[in-house]
Amino acid sequence: MLFRVIAREELKRLFGFLVSAHTVVGPVKAGRDRTGLPLYAFEEVERFEDLSLDYAMTKIPAKRFFLPYREDMAVFEMRKDDWEKKVDYNMGRPRIFFGMHPCDINALNRLDKVLMGETYPMPYYIAKRRNTVIIGIDCTPRPCCFCRSMGADTALHGFDMFLTDIGERYFAEILSDTAFTFLKKISATEPSGEDHVLYKKAAAARNERFVTHVDTTDLMKILDMEFQSDVWKQWGDKCLSCGACSNVCPTCYCYGVEETVDLKLTTARKTKMLYSCNVIDFAEVAGGHNFRPERHIRLKYRYYHKHRGFVEAYEESLCVGCGRCGESCLSGITVPEVIASIRGAL
Amino acid sequence: MPNSGKTYLGVPVSRPRAAFFDFSSCEGCQLQILNNEATLLDFLSLVQVVNFREAMTEESDEYDIAFVEGSITRPDEVERLKAIRSRAKVLVALGSCACFGGVNQLKNRFRDLLWVNKTVYGDAAVETDFVRRLADVVAVDLMIYGCPVRKEEVEKVVTNVVIGKEISYPKYPVCMECKAGENICLFDLGEACLGPVTRAGCGAWCPGNRAGCWGCRGPADDANIEQMKRLMRERGIPEETILDRLECFGGFREVSETFRLEMTKGKP
Numbered sequence: 142m143l144f145r146v147i148a149r150e151e152l153k154r155l156f157g158f159l160v161s162a163h164t165v166v167g168p169v170k171a172g173r174d175r176t177g178l179p180l181y182a183f184e185e186v187e188r189f190e191d192l193s194l195d196y197a198m199t200k201i202p203a204k205r206f207f208l209p210y211r212e213d214m215a216v217f218e219m220r221k222d223d224w225e226k227k228v229d230y231n232m233g234r235p236r237i238f239f240g241m242h243p244c245d246i247n248a249l250n251r252l253d254k255v256l257m258g259e260t261y262p263m264p265y266y267i268a269k270r271r272n273t274v275i276i277g278i279d280c281t282p283r284p285c286c287f288c289r290s291m292g293a294d295t296a297l298h299g300f301d302m303f304l305t306d307i308g309e310r311y312f313a314e315i316l317s318d319t320a321f322t323f324l325k326k327i328s329a330t331e332p333s334g335e336d337h338v339l340y341k342k343a344a345a346a347r348n349e350r351f352v353t354h355v356d357t358t359d360l361m362k363i364l365d366m367e368f369q370s371d372v373w374k375q376w377g378d379k380c381l382s383c384g385a386c387s388n389v390c391p392t393c394y395c396y397g398v399e400e401t402v403d404l405k406l407t408t409a410r411k412t413k414m415l416y417s418c419n420v421i422d423f424a425e426v427a428g429g430h431n432f433r434p435e436r437h438i439r440l441k442y443r444y445y446h447k448h449r450g451f452v453e454a455y456e457e458s459l460c461v462g463c464g465r466c467g468e469s470c471l472s473g474i475t476v477p478e479v480i481a482s483i484r485g486a487l
Numbered sequence: 488m489p490n491s492g493k494t495y496l497g498v499p500v501s502r503p504r505a506a507f508f509d510f511s512s513c514e515g516c517q518l519q520i521l522n523n524e525a526t527l528l529d530f531l532s533l534v535q536v537v538n539f540r541e542a543m544t545e546e547s548d549e550y551d552i553a554f555v556e557g558s559i560t561r562p563d564e565v566e567r568l569k570a571i572r573s574r575a576k577v578l579v580a581l582g583s584c585a586c587f588g589g590v591n592q593l594k595n596r597f598r599d600l601l602w603v604n605k606t607v608y609g610d611a612a613v614e615t616d617f618v619r620r621l622a623d624v625v626a627v628d629l630m631i632y633g634c635p636v637r638k639e640e641v642e643k644v645v646t647n648v649v650i651g652k653e654i655s656y657p658k659y660p661v662c663m664e665c666k667a668g669e670n671i672c673l674f675d676l677g678e679a680c681l682g683p684v685t686r687a688g689c690g691a692w693c694p695g696n697r698a699g700c701w702g703c704r705g706p707a708d709d710a711n712i713e714q715m716k717r718l719m720r721e722r723g724i725p726e727e728t729i730l731d732r733l734e735c736f737g738g739f740r741e742v743s744e745t746f747r748l749e750m751t752k753g754k755p
Contacts, residue, residue: 384660402495
């Protein structure tokens, strides 16, 4: 692994170089909540000053740049006796993410396992994923973060460069030749022994800030044992079935497909829309039968997909512990509490 | 039905005769249809409009689809609506007033209509009864929700009617569309919003413009109203505010009536 240290001013120069030729997306302040705290979002950024590299967490994950909430999968041009199907993976221009936290990088890595896997590769996702350069950045864990419990607090791959704030400089971990080439444009030096010490101190300080933990010991087995538990019903009573959790989840990838015909009757579209398994008609099939008409069953299956089914298939949870779902849930349904209640610890 | 000369997948499609009618309402839903000039001509190529008071002087009693806006508040309206029903093959309730009674039905909260009449109109009393939605008077084939309706949705419904495609509405609440629009949650801003229980389809029109949802499209399927009330209370939102919103358009009539009774219990 290749390490470099970059002065703050040099990072600004790097940004300037990148933004002059590419689309750069990064964390920005999108507003303030009722208590005056800033709310962050990933948006296209043109000025380094607009970036909030010390951001807490974006409300909406980076997912939408890879899996847009709505996306045309195919457009059909209909002529008198014929029609033509046009497919566009909506790849767009190459994109550079400037400042993505480890949980979000890991979320993409876990999405890769499904959407770039051999069984059902999704070209719409792959096109955008391959066309993106990711510069990661360390974070300050918030009280709701439990990424450590989900093995997602550190990103081992899935990025081009990863930055850690070590005071006046950034400690950079370089993983791709793309990032290495970028660094040739600025002054980046070999880290000294002192820089190593500063890095380890920063990492240790960050580790101390994790306050929420989820016990995943034997979780697959426990979920199997508690499949009929009344606890699910209690959470189901609180669930609004509004789908907010899935929409803010960096790894929820389920979608619905709708076909529409335009007013001229000459163009039809097949549009994919990110869906939520908590929504009433998620498991409704042709003919009208609904396999999961009950709220608590739908909520339960969301947990089983994240913490059981995916673990069985890929040996890690589909949840990265970013805490967004719990933050967005108006009913206050959080992963740590749900899992604890299933374990009988609440 | 006359043929439109158009084909869909090589099959000729008919061009239904469409008529627009209004009852007690602001007529804003019909205005929405005229508003979108970019697609108006395409819309008119799909249907032949034979009655549209806001848009044309000609009238005809021969039509296939009747788009009916407004609620029913007078005996003569009942007769007129029944006549429309008898002529139309498809009757579409257009907007919240037609679907639920709309803002007009707020007066139903007062049991004494004479008092209402006197308070509002003074000596110039008008003939007015309790407000009813269309479905309380005649059979309604389709509902297009919203205050006002969304032109895109009307166009989609009409297109699907013409090509014989199933017509469906989102069953999920507004939150789905609001999150997809990456809006800041109104609750994060300390405001009230009925988004979590209201049927989507509006594209989170109001929350996207930093105005909490008032539920004009009525409840989503499986709306968890009790939890909605609970979480609003937890956030210090007064019960009157919740009730105001649930009552406003009439879509939540059943729950709001019970809620009002609970709230006023023991009070004079």
